[in-house]
Amino acid sequence: MAYETINVDTQDHVCLIKLNRPEALNALNSVLLGELCAALEEADASDKVRCIVLTGSEKAFAAGADIKEMSEMSYVDVFTSNLFADTNDRISAIRKPIIAAVSGYALGGGCEVAMMCDFIIAAETAKFGQPEINLGVIAGMGGTQRLTRFVGKSKSMDMNLTGRFMTAEEAERAGLVSRVVPAKKLIEEAMAAANKIAEKSVLTSIAAKEAVNRAYELPLSEGMLFERRVFHSMFATEDQKEGMAAFLEKREAQFRDK
Numbered sequence: 001m002a003y004e005t006i007n008v009d010t011q012d013h014v015c016l017i018k019l020n021r022p023e024a025l026n027a028l029n030s031v032l033l034g035e036l037c038a039a040l041e042e043a044d045a046s047d048k049v050r051c052i053v054l055t056g057s058e059k060a061f062a063a064g065a066d067i068k069e070m071s072e073m074s075y076v077d078v079f080t081s082n083l084f085a086d087t088n089d090r091i092s093a094i095r096k097p098i099i100a101a102v103s104g105y106a107l108g109g110g111c112e113v114a115m116m117c118d119f120i121i122a123a124e125t126a127k128f129g130q131p132e133i134n135l136g137v138i139a140g141m142g143g144t145q146r147l148t149r150f151v152g153k154s155k156s157m158d159m160n161l162t163g164r165f166m167t168a169e170e171a172e173r174a175g176l177v178s179r180v181v182p183a184k185k186l187i188e189e190a191m192a193a194a195n196k197i198a199e200k201s202v203l204t205s206i207a208a209k210e211a212v213n214r215a216y217e218l219p220l221s222e223g224m225l226f227e228r229r230v231f232h233s234m235f236a237t238e239d240q241k242e243g244m245a246a247f248l249e250k251r252e253a254q255f256r257d258k
């Protein structure tokens with residue numbers, strides 16, 4: 001499919017999606033969000049793709065929702081269209097792993113979209129923030145909810161109430177990003193991580209993603225039960241037989257997603 005505001009490039013088993021509205025620092029307008037969701041869904045449905053990398057430009061992963069587009073909206077407009085609910089629901093429903101590769105600004109909706117991914121690899125230049133308070137609103141796509149689960153109440157309050165930006169180093173210390181890499185190596189590192197994931201069984205990747213995500217939704221006893229049930233169910237797959245046989249035979253596993 002041809003897209004206007006994103007580029008999609010699938011190499012081997014990894015789909016690289018690049019946000020591409022440089023004139024507005026990848027501000028997330030309705031066209032871009034629609035295209036992003038469609039591209040993610042297409043990659044999720046593809047037999048070829050085993051992992052997805054989402055990135056922006058060197059200067060901005062995304063500088064937030066498009067303020068120009070939002071500025072004229074009324075309460076009735078945003079309430080009746082349920083603004084941003086669709087984006088959150090569609091990205092959260094992607095079953096294959098998504099890595100956010102963040103360089104430069106990841107602000108407002110940009111930070112929120114990065115947090116919807118499964119983990120974030122940040123360039124040293126990355127800056128994260130929820131500056132919606134400066135616009136007379138609060139975050140609307142997870143900035144008060146997901147950020148709090150990542151970094152805890154104190155830092156989340158700080159970010160949401162002052163609107164200040166967090167450096168990549170601070171974000172790593174706080175648990176928002178999994179690793180920080182030199183800016184020039186961002187895509188290389190993210191693709192290497194994605195290729196590592198792509199070597200595994202897709203069945204297992206999806207199961208691991210679902211189980212980790214349950215940790216945010218369920219009490220520990222329920223989460224443990226979910227994990228155990230899924231773990232047990234994996235013994236019904238050929239990939240479990242192959243993975244364990246390959247270990248014992250001291251060879252690389254050849255997973256077939258069965």
Ligand SMILES: CC(C)(O)CC(=O)SCCNC(=O)CCNC(=O)[C@H](O)C(C)(C)COP(=O)(O)OP(=O)(O)OC[C@H]1O[C@@H](n2cnc3c(N)ncnc32)[C@H](O)[C@@H]1OP(=O)(O)O
Pocket residue numbers: 023024025027028063064065066067068084105107108109110112131132135138139140141143
């Ligand atoms: C999803 C929700 C519900 O949570 C809500 C949100 O996301 S609200 C948006 C939150 N984001 C922000 O408030 C950040 C806004 N941008 C900035 O503060 C600055 O642009 C910057 C600090 C990221 C970068 O500053 P600078 O290097 O000086 O570049 P600019 O000249 O400001 O920007 C270049 C160009 O991009 C346009 N731009 C930037 N951000 C947005 C945006 N979020 N929406 C629309 N347009 C944006 C900016 O207007 C400039 O365009 P021109 O004026 O030159 O046409």
